[in-house]
Amino acid sequence: MVTANQERFFFEHYGLTNHDLETYLTAALSAGGDYADLYFEYLTSTSLMVDESLVKSASQGISAGCGVRVISGERTGYAYTDDLSPKRILHAARTAALIASAPAKTTVAGFQQKPARSLYPVALPSVDADITAKVELLMRADRTARGYDPRIKEVRASYADELRTILVVGSDGTFAEDSQPLARLNVSCIAKTDASSGRGTSGGGGRVALDFFFGDKTPEFFAKESARQSILQLDAREAPVGEMEVVLGPGWPGVLLHEAVGHGLEADFNRKKTSAFAGLIGKRVASEKCTVVDNGTMPWRRGSLNVDDEGQPTQETVLIENGILKGYLSDKLSSKLMGLADTGNGRRESYEHIPMPRMTNTYMLAGQDDPGDIIRSVKNGIYAVNFGGGQVDITNGKFVFLASEAYLIENGQITAPIKGATLIGNGPDVLTRVSMVGNDLKLDEGVGTCGKDGQAVPVGVGIPTIKIDRLTVGGTGKRETGGFMQ
Amino acid sequence: MTTTLETSETKLATDLKQIATDVVSRAMKGGATAAECVVREGDEFSTVVRLGQVETLKESGSRAIGVRVFFGLRAASTYSSDFSAAGIERMLKSALELAKITSEDPYAGIPEAGNFGSLSGDLHLYHEDVYSLPGPERIEYARRAEKAALDADPRIKNSEGGSFDAATGRKVLANSHGFVGEYRRSYCSVAVVPIAQDENGGMQRDYWYSVARSLAKLDSAEQVGKEAARRTLRRLGARKVKTTHVPVVLDPMVASSMLEHIFEGVNGDSVYRGASFLAGKLGQKIAGANVNVVDDGTMPGGFGTTPFDGEGIPTRRTVVIENGILKSYLLNTYTAKKLGLETTANASRGLAGTPGIGPGNYFLEPGTKTPNQIIAEIKDGLYVTEFLGHGANLVTGDYSRGASGMWIVNGEPAYPVEEITVAGNLKDMFCNISEVGSDLEFRGSVASPTIRIDGLTIGGE
Numbered sequence: 001m002v003t004a005n006q007e008r009f010f011f012e013h014y015g016l017t018n019h020d021l022e023t024y025l026t027a028a029l030s031a032g033g034d035y036a037d038l039y040f041e042y043l044t045s046t047s048l049m050v051d052e053s054l055v056k057s058a059s060q061g062i063s064a065g066c067g068v069r070v071i072s073g074e075r076t077g078y079a080y081t082d083d084l085s086p087k088r089i090l091h092a093a094r095t096a097a098l099i100a101s102a103p104a105k106t107t108v109a110g111f112q113q114k115p116a117r118s119l120y121p122v123a124l125p126s127v128d129a130d131i132t133a134k135v136e137l138l139m140r141a142d143r144t145a146r147g148y149d150p151r152i153k154e155v156r157a158s159y160a161d162e163l164r165t166i167l168v169v170g171s172d173g174t175f176a177e178d179s180q181p182l183a184r185l186n187v188s189c190i191a192k193t194d195a196s197s198g199r200g201t202s203g204g205g206g207r208v209a210l211d212f213f214f215g216d217k218t219p220e221f222f223a224k225e226s227a228r229q230s231i232l233q234l235d236a237r238e239a240p241v242g243e244m245e246v247v248l249g250p251g252w253p254g255v256l257l258h259e260a261v262g263h264g265l266e267a268d269f270n271r272k273k274t275s276a277f278a279g280l281i282g283k284r285v286a287s288e289k290c291t292v293v294d295n296g297t298m299p300w301r302r303g304s305l306n307v308d309d310e311g312q313p314t315q316e317t318v319l320i321e322n323g324i325l326k327g328y329l330s331d332k333l334s335s336k337l338m339g340l341a342d343t344g345n346g347r348r349e350s351y352e353h354i355p356m357p358r359m360t361n362t363y364m365l366a367g368q369d370d371p372g373d374i375i376r377s378v379k380n381g382i383y384a385v386n387f388g389g390g391q392v393d394i395t396n397g398k399f400v401f402l403a404s405e406a407y408l409i410e411n412g413q414i415t416a417p418i419k420g421a422t423l424i425g426n427g428p429d430v431l432t433r434v435s436m437v438g439n440d441l442k443l444d445e446g447v448g449t450c451g452k453d454g455q456a457v458p459v460g461v462g463i464p465t466i467k468i469d470r471l472t473v474g475g476t477g478k479r480e481t482g483g484f485m486q
Numbered sequence: 487m488t489t490t491l492e493t494s495e496t497k498l499a500t501d502l503k504q505i506a507t508d509v510v511s512r513a514m515k516g517g518a519t520a521a522e523c524v525v526r527e528g529d530e531f532s533t534v535v536r537l538g539q540v541e542t543l544k545e546s547g548s549r550a551i552g553v554r555v556f557f558g559l560r561a562a563s564t565y566s567s568d569f570s571a572a573g574i575e576r577m578l579k580s581a582l583e584l585a586k587i588t589s590e591d592p593y594a595g596i597p598e599a600g601n602f603g604s605l606s607g608d609l610h611l612y613h614e615d616v617y618s619l620p621g622p623e624r625i626e627y628a629r630r631a632e633k634a635a636l637d638a639d640p641r642i643k644n645s646e647g648g649s650f651d652a653a654t655g656r657k658v659l660a661n662s663h664g665f666v667g668e669y670r671r672s673y674c675s676v677a678v679v680p681i682a683q684d685e686n687g688g689m690q691r692d693y694w695y696s697v698a699r700s701l702a703k704l705d706s707a708e709q710v711g712k713e714a715a716r717r718t719l720r721r722l723g724a725r726k727v728k729t730t731h732v733p734v735v736l737d738p739m740v741a742s743s744m745l746e747h748i749f750e751g752v753n754g755d756s757v758y759r760g761a762s763f764l765a766g767k768l769g770q771k772i773a774g775a776n777v778n779v780v781d782d783g784t785m786p787g788g789f790g791t792t793p794f795d796g797e798g799i800p801t802r803r804t805v806v807i808e809n810g811i812l813k814s815y816l817l818n819t820y821t822a823k824k825l826g827l828e829t830t831a832n833a834s835r836g837l838a839g840t841p842g843i844g845p846g847n848y849f850l851e852p853g854t855k856t857p858n859q860i861i862a863e864i865k866d867g868l869y870v871t872e873f874l875g876h877g878a879n880l881v882t883g884d885y886s887r888g889a890s891g892m893w894i895v896n897g898e899p900a901y902p903v904e905e906i907t908v909a910g911n912l913k914d915m916f917c918n919i920s921e922v923g924s925d926l927e928f929r930g931s932v933a934s935p936t937i938r939i940d941g942l943t944i945g946g947e
Contacts, residue, residue, distance in 0.1 A: 047839065051759075054589035059838035060580050061565035062573075063550065078544040082567040092546065098621075099543050135587055154759045190761055190881055199761070199881040233882070241909065241945040242729040272536070274646055274681055276689065354542060391874045391888070395681055395691040396724070398905050400875035400888035422877040422886040422907050424945075474877070474886045474907025474945040477729065 009165045009177070010040045014084045016167075018111060023086075024068065025108045025171045027093035032102025033070035033077070035332070036093075037170035039309060040066045040084070041351040044127050045162035050138040053146070053155075058131075065351040068092045071333060072100035078354045111175035116306045116313055119299045120207035126161040126183045129210040134159050141187045141219035148227035151234065154190040155227075157219070159183075161210075168311035176311030181207050182302065182458060184447055187222045191230035198233025201404075202226040204445030206302045217445065229386065229405055232417050239406070239421035239475025245381030246423065246471040247374055247409065250442035252387055254363050254461035257292055258450065259390040259399040260427040261285070265319050265327075266345075266357040266452075267334035269394050276397030276428050277325065285325045286431030289367050292320040294329055296344060296360030302446040303361035303460035310346035310355050317343045319362075320431070331357045349455040359450060363462030367437025371465040374436045376412040382473060383407045383414050384423070397427040403473075422474040430468065438465030502527060503668055505551065506660035509574060513555045514662055516582050520556040520596050521662045522797075524835055525549065528655035531617070535628040536647035537636075543625075552837035555581045559590040565837035593823040596797065601829075602665035603800040610787035612670040613700035616652040624650045627676055627707050634711025635680040641722065642715055646679035646691065648707075659835070665798040674701050678714040682722050690721035692872075697929060699787055717871070724890060724902035727946040733867040734908060734942050735860055735894070738925060740870050741934035745850055747912055748779060749932070750880045752806055752814070753843045754821025754832075763883045763913055764812060772812045773916040776853060779807040781816055783831060783846025790847035790931030796835025801846055804830045810917075818843050849933040853922035857936040860921045862897040868944055869899050870908065883912040907945035915939050 010016045021038065028036035042064045049057040066089050067080040077099025079092040126134075141157040161183035168176045184205030191198045202225035204217050213219060248256060261277070269275035277285070286292070296314025298304050305314045310332050318326045330338070331346030334357055347358035375383060383406060390401030400422050408415045443462035450459040506523040513521035529547035533540065551574065552565035562584035566577040619627065632648030652674040660666040677695035694714035696705035736744065748764075756762035764772060773779075783801025785791050794800055797819055805813045815825070818833035818841050834844030861869060874888030886909040892899035923936030 049839075054591050055587065056589065056591055056594075057561075057563075057840045058584045058588045059563040059565070060584060061552075061838050062577070063565075063567040065548065065567065075540050076542045078542065078546075080546045080548070082548040082550070095545050099540070131584070131587055154761065156759075190759065192760065197760075197763075197881050199879065239886070239909070241907070241943050243947055272646070273644060274689070274691065352546070352548065354544065389876055391876075393691070393872075393874065395689045396721075396904065398874065398888065398890070400877075400907075402875055402877045402886070419882070419884045420877060420879055420886060421909065422875050422888050424874070424888040424905055424907055426905060472726075472905065472907060472945055472947075474888065474909050476886075476909045476911075476943045477945075478943075 009042065010167050020086060021169050022108050024089050024093045027090050028068050028070050028097050029105045029171060030094065031097040031100040032105055033072040033097065033100040035071040035171055037069050037168060037174065037310065038066060039351050040167040042165045043162060045160065046127055046131070047158065047160040048134055048138060049156065049158045050142050051156045053142050055135055066092065067351040068096040069354060070096040070099050074337060075099045076333065076354055080352050108171050110173060111169060112173045113175045114313060116176065117297060119297060119304050119306055120181055122181050122209040124209055125163040125181045126210040127163045133210060137185060137213050137219045141185070141223040144220045144223035145187055145189050145227045148224060149191065149231050151191045151193055151231060152189050152227050153192045155187065157187045159185050168309065170311060174311040176307040178306045180305065181209065183208055183210065183212065185213060185219060185222060186447065187226040189226045189230040191234055193234055196234045198230040200226040200229025200233065202229065203447045206300045206446040207304060208300050232405065236417045236419045238478040239418040240382065240473055241475045241477035243470050243472050245378045246468045246473065247378060247381065247383045248463060248466050249383065249385035250438065250440045250463060250465050252444040252461065253384060254444065254463035255387050255390050255401050257362050257364055257463060258359060258459065258461050259392040259401055260425065260430050261292060261319065262359045262362045263392050264394050264397065264427050265329055267328040267330035267338060267340065268357050270328050271334050271338050275394045280325045280428065283325055284323050284432070285428055286320050286323040287434045288323040289437040290320055290323050290431050290434050291365040293318050293365065294359050294362045298361050301361050301443065301460050302448065302458045303359065305360065308344045308346045309348045312342050312344040312346060314344040314360060329357045329359060331355055347457050349457060353455050356453065358452065358457055359459050361443065361460035361462065363441065363443060364437070364464060366439050366441035366464045369436040369438050371438045371440050374438055374465050374467050375409060375414060377436065377467065378409040379411060381409045382418065383409050392427060398424065399427050400424045418475065424472045424474060430471065433469040434466050435469050436467040440464045502656065502658045503660065503666055506658045507666055509551065509553050509578065510660050510662050512578055513553060513581070516578060518555040518582065519558055522554045522596055523660050524552045524837060525658040526655065526837065528653060530653040531624065532649065532651040533625050533628055534647040534649045535625060535632055536645060538629060538633065540625055541647055550837050551577065553577060553581050555585055556595060557585045559592060559594050560585050560588045561594050561840070562588055563838045593820055596661050596663065597799060597819045597829065599663040602663060602798045604667045604793040605784060605800050609791050609793060611699060611791060612654065612672045615701040616654060616672040616674040618701060630707035631676050631678045631711040634708040635678045635715040638712055638715035639719055641682045641684065641719060642680045643683055644681040646681065648678045648711070649676070651675045659798050661798060667794045667798055669793050672699055674698060674704055676704060676707060676710050678711050680714050680718045682718045684722045688722065690718055690724065692717040692721060720892065721890065721902045724904035726905050727893060727903050727944065729946050730944050732944060733864050733938055733940050735864065735867060735869045735936060735938050737869065737871050738927065738934055738936055740873050741937045742932045743873060744937065745779065745848060745932050745934050747878050747880065748916065749816065749845055749848060752816050754815050754817035754825060755843055756880060757815050758821055758824040762880050767812045770812055771810050773807055773810040774919045775810045776922050777807055777810050777916070777919055778851040780805055780851060781832065781846050781848045785847045788847040789928055790845055795831040796833035796841045799829055799831040799833065801831050816843055845931050847928065847931055849926060850922060850935060852924045852926040852935045854924055855921060857923050857925055860923055860936055860938050861894055861899065864894045865896055867894040869894050878912060885910050885912050885915060908942050909945060910942045914941055
């Protein structure tokens with residue numbers, strides 16, 4: 001069920017009727033495409049920033065539009081309009097229709113709305129909540145971060161939320177509505193001494209209402225975490241360089257899975273055989289301790305969706321089971337062309353964009369090992385607990401991710417913090433070197449955004465503590481100790 | 487026909503400048519002490535041809551409007567894609583409401599009257615010819631580019647496609663000091679992403695593209711396809727190397743990332759917050775004596791050229807680094823006031839929020855040596871053609887990124903390498919730019935010739 005007040009949103013606000021939808025789809029198939037769909041979107045958003053303890057920026061906006069897609073074989077025609085008048089939508093439909101060149105297909109099946117989940121049933125979407133309450137969250141974050149340590153010199157706290165209301169209708173009868181809230185709060189800090197400086201950043205959120213930030217994950221929580229990281233960096237040593245044992249802490253380090261295997265398992269790359277994972281279904285791509293899933297059905301999560309942007313309900317999809325590659329993440333086009341099930345991973349940034357297979361929440365299931373034992377098993381390596389972003393070349397499989405908070409492990413003991421360093425590896429074999437998997441699976445706090453082909457979508461990641469026997473760490477390897485001068 | 491349709495017909499005929507000035511005057515009537523409105527309108531065409539077949543065809547247009555209002559020293563902004571009278575009214579009303587919750591900031595405000603203006607004369611930013619090709623010929627451009635890559639070598643068996651894109655856009659800015667400016671820009675590009683496979687099944691991809699404001703200046707499909715093939719083929723059989731310290735040469739595509747790091751470091755927003763290690767370094771040596779960095783928003787036809795910046799100030803040429811000495815930060819009005827300086831007309835304005843800071847045509851001035859001469863002087867070194875990841879920290883200068891490219895042996899690129907890291911500290915790296923090549927070419931608003939940097943750590947096996 002969609003939230004009651006958003007049901008039939010486009011019918012109520014734009015006078016849309018079932019007959020209009022049939023007319024547009026008929027126009028879209030007027031040159032004989034195999035399939036057509038319409039994606040209506042109405043997005044409201046708010047963003048606020050507190051800098052130097054002042055509310056310096058506040059903005060709100062509305063954007064609405066409709067994208068028309070026509071599929072003919074492997075071809076896709078696409079057009080969109082930000083004007084929801086019948087004339088403009090028809091024009092977009094006829095433009096998208098030009099991808100095909102055959103006699104018109106006029107049969108448009110009757111629409112059927114499938115029962116959908118309600119993964120984020122917020123009573124009051126945060127975009128409609130009292131804005132002074134959001135400002136107060138940021139002022140609390142600012143005060144906490146500044147009060148954490150006198151060496152904290154700069155604090156920026158930002159808050160952003162949106163409510164995306166969508167309607168997807170397809171010539172196969174697809175009819176899906178959803179109302180998708182999204183909120184996040186971020187705090188970034190800069191710490192300074194005469195000799196050194198450091199930065200920290202922390203944040204969280206999800207498909208949640210404002211009350212989320214009054215539970216465990218308060219502004220104070222994120223402010224302290226950000227401040228702690230920036231202070232820690234003041235004394236960070238040069239990072240080591242070369243291949244070594246690497247232990248990843250639980251939670252956000254799951255970005256490893258997103259980069260190393262997730263993108264490579266998106267069906268479009270495998271259909272085109274441009275992924276290093278093409279043809280590896282049924283083969284071993286990870287140690288038997290590794291089971292990796294993509295799950296769009298987790299309540300309140302940033303990467304979750306009741307239905308994907310093609311109207312298909314999301315699901316839990318096993319990508320790797322006990323080390324064996326099991327499946328791909330697919331959308332309508334790839335599932336049809338590859339003869340696979342549609343896993344409900346067809347996503348798009350907005351009505352201006354063509355959907356494609358994307359991740360939702362991607363994580364590794366918990367194992368049996370005690371996290372303490374994992375650390376104690378390492379003679380000489382690093383323990384990485386926080387990461388910046390990552391990137392992957394899906395064709396040769398090489399991926400990177402940036403450790404922003406990491407420590408040396410010497411003889412089974414966590415010792416000194418180290419400066420930020422890039423970790424680089426090869427997607428199809430990095431997980432084969434996972435020798436221990438912790439019992440402490442954790443999901444990230446809800447700030448991830450994934451980019452592919454210029455389209456950004458919110459995602460989640462997660463992982464338990466794991467040990468990778470060999471991974472290249474890109475430090476400088478210099479021997480200076482903390483508080484050094486250059 | 488519905489009334490919505492009639493409204494939309496009328497609005498299409500209305501001058502965007504008129505809409506913008508109306509919004510400003512209505513904001514003032516609503517009690518604002520200053521206001522600024524931006525209107526953007528654009529259309530795009532894009533097609534991808536893969537293995538000779540059309541894969542996607544996209545064609546559309548859109549527009550949006552944003553307003554920023556001030557009540558004394560408080561500001562707020564709103565935007566909308568709804569140009570109906572009701573839509574604009576709603577946008578204005580929420581901006582005026584929102585301004586109540588922001589703080590008084592002594593440095594806030596639009597620029598002083600008397601500073602506004604627009605460069606005169608034709609800046610050659612708009613060429614109608616980007617849309618002059620009929621649809622089938624645009625597809626053909628992409629198809630020929632991909633074919634040139636596929637035909638270049640039997641090891642190129644697959645591709646992510648050839649593409650042809652064209653776009654035009656119009657931007658209007660108006661404010662309550664009476665400034666109204668407008669410009670149009672056009673753009674077209676052709677690109678190819680081939681995939682090569684070696685005898686062991688190992689795959690590599692790379693890309694090449696040409697981009698221009700006029701179709702007449704776009705490289706031929708064949709040139710682009712062949713270069714994409716050459717760049718892809720040279721990566722086949724790439725290997726890891728042992729951890730080492732050697733001279734590093736950055737090709738222009740990756741060298742421009744160094745310019746971006748300098749930009750982030752001299753960006754007034756980073757400077758006043760102390761988020762840059764270059765803060766407070768005006769007049770000091772921050773780079774090698776051969777390093778001269780310029781930002782010039784006035785170059786005719788440039789990708790970073792505009793007649794006025796995001797606040798309505800005429801663009802200009804600013805020397806950022808001269809012979810290694812930091813001469814100027816890059817600023818908008820707000821950050822200039824914070825630092826007690828004058829704006830450099832680098833304000834960039836999206837639809838919402840406060841203006842940021844963006845480059846004009848921002849580049850490293852070329853030296854005299856060709857890339858081949860620079861490589862020829864290196865016995866053992868790394869030639870980087872691609873970086874992966876974003877491991878530059880401008881607060882500390884710490885730098886660590888993934889890389890791939892060619893290993894240089896006795897002055898020649900000898901074999902491809904991958905899965906390695908390059909690490910150092912930007913404070914040293916800027917000073918250790920030991921060579922600057924002659925091959926400056928603009929493929930966007932930020933450009934660099936080939937450069938050599940010494941003293942970096944290469945991480946591998």
